[in-house]
Amino acid sequence: MKPNKSVGIIGYGAYVPKYRIQNTEIARVWGNDPNLVPIREKSVPGADEDSVTIAIEIARNAIIRAGINPSDLRAVWVGSESKPYAVKPTSTIVAEAIAATPFVNAADWEFACKAGSETIQACIAFVGSGMAKYALGIGVDTAQGAPSDALEYTAAAGGAGYIIGSAKESLAIIEASISYVTDTPDFWRRQHEHYPKHGNRFTGEPSYFKHVLSSSKALMEELGTKPEDYNYAIFHQPNRKFPLEVAKILGFPKEKILDGLVSPYIGNTYAGSALLGLAAVLDKAKEGDKIFCTSYGSGAGSDSFSLEVTDKLAERKGKAPSVKSYIERREEIDYAKYARYRKKIRA
């Protein structure tokens, strides 16, 4: 899928809360084998952080890099499965905080972990059709993992956002994007439930792998590109293992994956996951680099993107904190404090 008018990323922003809990600490509390944990540690939002505050940090970083007036944004779209309000948009609070109101389209998007990447696709269409000069799409989560559940080891907080504008203003041109979606019950959360349920092993082969592979292959086929044509690739990161496996199947060597693989250090930021990986790659990439990115959301589906970096990235990337800076800004907490911050225990 290509828009009529060529578009790209003119600014991007990332954010990860500073608190971390080690996987071995979670294993200690639940009596699990500390040698079998999926990642090293995950990010935990502070007591005064939620998807709204994280999205605001992301949006401000993206605006600084883009160097635009926020009132020129025609859309502020936030994709998340951890909305502070069940009814009342996250996006209006974000739009108000960054001074993008009132002539702006604001909406919250939902599709488990691919809620963020679909806002980017919509931004491409909004700008590509000429309806908007600039549009901001954000993927953010403060993911919920039930105590002792396998997902508690990885459900993390953070995200990234992208301002889409015309190709000539872009730091990376988006060549094309595609979606691959089916009704797959691998992970869900019912109304009024605090924690999601999942289909255990069912989350792998018929879910993550099928959709990520199908979407990625379809986009490369449509564009006539091969893994060798790309310098970097990012795949949704529910853990460390899945994105490395999917890359291997597609033929991307490990060294093209590692720069965008942030889940071992901060966990799975759900709607922020692939987008944070992309931001980490942009922090490193240079003019002419080609980037491939595929998200995955349970339910289920994948969005793939093919990008090429322009000369404008070099001057803009240093204007806001890199993903690496946020990963390195860390304070370790124990399970008790984690339980309090995540409202698993309450005063």
Add this chain to the structure above:
Amino acid sequence: MNVPRHWREQIRRYRLVGSKCTDCGRLSFPNRAVCPKCNSRNNENYQYAGRGKIISFTNINSPPKEHKYNLPYAVALIELMEGPVITAQITDARAEELEIGMEVEMVTRKIMEYNDDGIICYGYKFRPIVEYAHP
């Protein structure tokens, strides 16, 4: 729960918007209808950059019940780079990590929430500046 009051305050709280006297140029935070320097009623909204330095701070041990969720936290007097001094909560750092003269930046955070069914109030807090270098 006073919803209209929070709504009236939200732009200055979310964005750190104060006022500037269009006659004498005096900057204020929070915003003023009448300039405290020249008594002019010609004041317009003024967007602060959100940077400043700590001129004093204290640790809060006995907060109002709405802020108990966030203990321990510090409250600081911050001199904004544009001049005005404001009082604000410090986040992402405990009192023992702070020092007078430390540079801080504004962030929008959750201030308090009215139970599980009320509104969530967001507003400015300050934190030590996130240092960054690019790979």
